[in-house]
Each structure stands twice: as structure tokens, then as C-alpha cells.
Amino acid sequence: NAGVMQNPRHLVRRRGQEARLRCSPMKGHSHVYWYRQLPEEGLKFMVYLQKENIIDESGMPKERFSAEFPKEGPSILRIQQVVRGDSAAYFCASSPGIGVQETQYFGPGTRLLVL
Amino acid sequence: GEDVEQSLFLSVREGDSSVINCTYTDSSSTYLYWYKQEPGAGLQLLTYIFSNMDMKQDQRLTVLLNKKDKHLSLRIADTQTGDSAIYFCAERSGSARQLTFGSGTQLTVLP
Numbered sequence: 565n566a567g568v569m570q571n572p573r574h575l576v577r578r579r580g581q582e583a584r585l586r587c588s589p590m591k592g593h594s595h596v597y598w599y600r601q602l603p604e605e606g607l608k609f610m611v612y613l614q615k616e617n618i619i620d621e622s623g624m625p626k627e628r629f630s631a632e633f634p635k636e637g638p639s640i641l642r643i644q645q646v647v648r649g650d651s652a653a654y655f656c657a658s659s660p661g662i663g664v665q666e667t668q669y670f671g672p673g674t675r676l677l678v679l
Numbered sequence: 680g681e682d683v684e685q686s687l688f689l690s691v692r693e694g695d696s697s698v699i700n701c702t703y704t705d706s707s708s709t710y711l712y713w714y715k716q717e718p719g720a721g722l723q724l725l726t727y728i729f730s731n732m733d734m735k736q737d738q739r740l741t742v743l744l745n746k747k748d749k750h751l752s753l754r755i756a757d758t759q760t761g762d763s764a765i766y767f768c769a770e771r772s773g774s775a776r777q778l779t780f781g782s783g784t785q786l787t788v789l790p
Contacts, residue, residue, distance in 0.1 A: 568721075597777060606683075606767055606780035607722070620777065655721060659776075666771070668778060670714070670722040 566591065568658050568671035569638075576677045583643040583650070585674045589658030596639040597668060598624075598631060601653040613639060614661065646678045685768055685781035692789050697755040699784045701768030704749065709773040711744065713753045716765045716783070725753070725766075755786075763788045 569588040577583050589596050594615055599607040609623040613633035624631065628646075633639040643650055653675045657668035682704045691697045703711070709730050714722040728735045728742045728751075735742045741754040755762055765785050769778040 570721075595776070599778075599780075604782075606782040607769075607778075609777035609779070612776050620775075623777070657722075657778075666710075666776060667712075667724060667727065669724065672721040675719075 568593075568656055568669055570654075570656050570671035570674050572674060573672060574675050574677070576679060577646045578679050579647055580645050583646050583676055583678075585641040585643075585654050585656075585676070586638040587641070587656030587658075587671060588638040589656075590669055593658035593660050593669075595659045595661040595666075596633050597657040597659075598639075598641050599655045599657065601655060601673070603652070607655060610641075643676075646676075648678050651676055651678045683768055683770055683779050683781040685766075685784045687782065688785050688787070690787045690789060691758050693758060693760060695758055697753075697758045697762070697786055697788075699753045699755075699766050699768075699786065701751040701753075701781055702749055703751065703768075703770045703779075705770060705772050705779070706749070707772045707774070708749075708770040710771045711742075711751050712769040712771070712778065713740075713742065714767045714769060714780075716767060718764075722767065758786075758788050760788045760790065762786060 598610040601607045611624045611631045612620040628644045653673045655673045656671045659666045712727040713725040739756045743752045765783040768781040
């Protein structure tokens with residue numbers, strides 16, 4: 565059973581470009597979470613999605629950031645018009661969405677560098 | 680809002696026990712987790728504990744929870760150089776799905 569997959573693992577963008585980060589959850593998992601880790605810091609929650617629905621986006625900046633989890637295909641975190649402050653590691657986690665204990669399994673992350 | 684705090688650094692000698700501490704503020708925390716992050720890698724779930732438990736043991740790992748003081752600790756017995764990593768404490772409140780993380784403790788194991 566493959567784990568959570570993220571690609572690309574590393575992404576370099578110039579200021580003003582768009583960054584598109586992909587996450588494929590573990591097989592059988594229907595819940596996806598995105599977290600951001602700034603240098604020397606812990607992970608901060610951004611958004612929680614189920615298939616075709618955004619459930620909680622309270623941690624996501626209101627502008628330039630969007631997320632989706634379509635019926636088919638991976639979840640996408642999209643950052644438009646990137647700025648240097650967007651440089652960070654972006655982690656995706658998934659969970660099965662059943663039961664009381666919702667352990668989240670993390671992917672290897674996408675490290676975004678904005679020049 | 681919720682807050683989770685950890686000390687930033689811990690150094691131990693190979694073969695000794697390591698104890699990594701974490702405090703949290705949310706009294707409605709229901710699940711508490713320990714994750715390990717090696718350089719350039721993602722987070723690996725080590726163990727978790729329900730808030731109605733006060734101890735959980737899993738091979739070399741022992742988690743202690745003091746719910747009254749909102750204090751969580753992770754003890755690693757017979758620490759090895761491969762245990763060198765950043766250890767994150769995280770909590771989840773009963774009504775929320777997302778995790779709140781501490782800033783991580785960098786564990787360095789000296790030979």
C-alpha cells in the first residue's frame with residue numbers, strides 16, 4: 565500500500581509565477597489536509613478537504629491560495645503570484661475519514677523556493 | 680486558540696534514555712501524537728495517545744500524559760544515532776480534524 569504521494573518534491577518559482585502542488589492520498593483515504601512548514605517552525609494547518617468539498621479552510625490565506633480535491637485525481641494546492649514569503653515546505657496528509665481515531669499520514673512534502 | 684509548546688533542543692549520549700516534553704493549552708484535546716521528521720523528509724507517525732489514557736508503551740517508546748497539567752512526554756529508551764531527528768508533538772481537539780503542532784524538538788544523539 566503506497567503512502568501519501570506528493571509532487572514535485574522541489575519547486576523553484578520566480579516572484580509572480582504560479583505554484584501548483586499535488587497530493588495523492590493513501591489508497592482508501594478520502595480526507596486530505598494541507599499544512600505549511602516555514603523554516604525552523606512547526607507545521608501550520610491550511611485546509612482540510614474531502615472529495616469535491618472544502619471542509620475547513622480557516623488556515624489558508626484569503627488571497628492567492630486555493631485548494632481542490634476533485635472526484636478523480638490528486639488534491640491540488642495552488643498559489644498564484646508567489647512571493648518570497650511563500651517559500652516553505654508544504655505537506656499533505658490523508659486519513660480514511662472513518663471512525664473516531666483519525667490518524668493522519670503525511671507525504672514527503674514539496675519544498676517551494678521563491679526567487 | 681490552541682497552543683502547543685516544546686523545548687527546541689535535546690542532546691543525549693548513545694544508549695541513554697531521551698525524554699522529550701510537550702505542553703498544550705487546549706483542555707478539549709482528545710488525541711495527542713508524536714511525529715518524527717528526519718532532514719529533508721516528511722513526518723513519520725511514531726505513536727499517539729487518547730486523552731483518557733495516562734501511559735502508552737510501544738517497544739522503545741513510552742508516552743506519558745498528565746492531563747491535569749496538560750503535559751505530554753515521549754521517552755525513547757536506549758537512544759541510537761538513528762533516532763537523531765526533529766520530534767513534533769501534535770494535538771487534535773475532539774471537534775476539529777486538523778492537528779496543532781509544536782515547533783519541534785531537535786534531538787541529537789552523541790556517540
